[in-house]
Amino acid sequence: MRRSPAPATPTPTEPERRKPRSDGIEARTRLLHTALKLFSEKGFARTSTREIALAAGVNIAAIHYYFGDKTGLYSACFTEPLGGSPRDAVALFSDPELSLREALVRFFAAYLDPLKQGELVRQCMRLHMREMLEPTSQWAVELEQDMKRPHLAMVALLSRHLGLARADDGVHRLAFSISGLAIQLFACGEMVEAIRPSLVKTPQSIDRWNPPLVEYALAMVSAEAALRSVRSPATSAPRKRKEKPV
Template sequence: MNQTRRPRRPPDGGYARGDETRQRIIAAAVTLFGEHGFAGASTRDIAAAAGVNAPALQYYFENKEGLYQACAEYITNDLKARFAPVMRQANDVLKSDGDTDALIDAYLGIHEVTMDCVLLQPYASKKRLFVARELADEEPDVASKLLHQRLKKPLNKLILTLLSRIMGTSPNDSVTRIRMLTLKGQIMPFYHPPGACLDLLGWKEIDAAKGALLKATVLAQTRTLLDSWRVGPGAHRSAP
């Protein structure tokens, strides 16, 4: 993918209708890039899906590479905004030396947002497919790099800090990191709903009610695990 030039129109400027058009193009592009890849998604098809003419893409994004970059920025910024409130709350708990119950609640707050992003947003599956192509080395790793640097890296550091405080260990402790991965792993079977999990559950889809049931179940068992690992009066660190 070639280096992009600066778009003729600043991404955050202009009038409301122009911003709406730009966002509509990005939404269509995320879907088509996810379904067909960078090479397979033509600018003509993206423009048609967005309900604009082809020159509009050049006006807003300069070229196809610029549009792909804009999609990566949108996905990253959208996820950062969703996690920002619970990350601030968790940092406040850590700074105030909150008790173990507060630390567990903060951890579960992050876990809940993760579940919401996976289960309860119809557009989320299209964004996941966009990023999944990069992770499979099918596309340049633009979005995955942005997500790692701007969200995953600070989020993982925060989660490890919470978990280490709950367990009374170091964030660098191997058991702490293994347990963080296993807690995240509870969500992975539902990350791509069309897969085997639907067949096992006997469901055709994950609608809002079923998503709420999955979320409540995973959060409850996460709380049980965190409670069993906690260090406090009368408690001890569980053996690995």
């Protein structure tokens, strides 16, 4: 009895050939996290690709395969470990249909969520601080995309709710102050953890920051509106009469 020929194995399509295997994803993640740790401790210039590959337990060619080169790996360390960057939050709170409260709830939720990743977020903060002290070409990207863009989006939001046609120094000052409510938990995270660890101990404790920060921010906006409603001391103070020469 003749056997039927075995069915031919289908040739994989191009997308299937390019689809990363699970072990490849694991190697890439391990490489990324190892690089983040070393870059945050030693900086870009003093960290070699050979050192990163050795510590990650992968071939040095993996850096080229997954990230292109050392610069590409360094750039990925600023966005990928935490699942995104501040620029990604802009679309969440910039919708003109949102009330100010709703926009602030979204803003703080997006900014605070990475704090739930513990040591990983601390390494990311060290990396950002090191980049500020020892800037590379990455600094221009960080300044434009992850600092300037979210700030200008907050300025536009505040200007809209304060009824201003153009932003002035006061609105920019207010935007920096509101963003600072969230940023201080990153910049001073280790201090908060040392003084009052219950405030940042669990994901639930991180979420509990959102409601009060929203109220603090709304109070700041109300204070700014009140300041604008009163006359400037310079214009309200009586003019001093000129003394006649004796």
